[in-house]
Amino acid sequence: MDSTTQTRALKTYGTQLVVNFFWPILFFLGKQYTIAFAWLCFLWYLVYSCLNQFYLLSRKAGNLLVPYLVWLTYAGYLNLLIAILN
Numbered sequence: 001m002d003s004t005t006q007t008r009a010l011k012t013y014g015t016q017l018v019v020n021f022f023w024p025i026l027f028f029l030g031k032q033y034t035i036a037f038a039w040l041c042f043l044w045y046l047v048y049s050c051l052n053q054f055y056l057l058s059r060k061a062g063n064l065l066v067p068y069l070v071w072l073t074y075a076g077y078l079n080l081l082i083a084i085l086n
Helices: 004-028 031-056 060-066 066-085
Strands: none
Touching: 004 031, 031 060, 031 066, 060 066
8 A cells, every 4th residue: 555645545544534624614604505505516526536535545445435435425515595585
């Protein structure tokens, strides 16, 4: 395993955790549904990138992020519908 790949994967993971922290604040507290949707799209990209980087290190680690990515897809769908309806 390459240490730069591990470092990049962990940095991406940490970044997606920080981005994830702010989504409920935008959506629930700020009621900024359109901005929250864009934020969630960015989060989706980060998690997908993290999944790919983890997969290079360990198939099992990459596969463990698949349900999270599915959940974000569903949450994005709901977020988009709420943004459209409001």
